[in-house]
Amino acid sequence: MSEPTVYIKGYKVDRDKIKATYGSTENDPENIRFLAIWKKFPLPFKYLGNGREPDGSIALVLVLEDEYDRERLEKIEIPSLTAPYTKAFTPGIWVSI
Secondary structure, X not given: OOOOOOEEEEXXXXXXXXXXXXXXXXXXXXXHHHHHHHHHXXXXXXXXXXXXXXXXXXXXXXXXXXXXXXXXXXXXXXXXXXXXHHHOEEEXXXXXX
């Protein structure tokens, strides 16, 4: 019997947005130094989770809601972010891994 799929909804730390906004350095071309930016996240969240992106990569997600039923999760509203947080975080739903 396989484990049920858990879906997570919240905001991922978007390294592409961070790179576009802040650039990168020779010592840190992947901007992993910015992963600690979650400490400045302005909303309460349940936990930090890992979500699978459509291309198979892994996203660090600040999880606001989680569900076994994706359709039910899609109906749950989450607060919107404003600048400057929109330059570092992207909302979405991911499969938890």
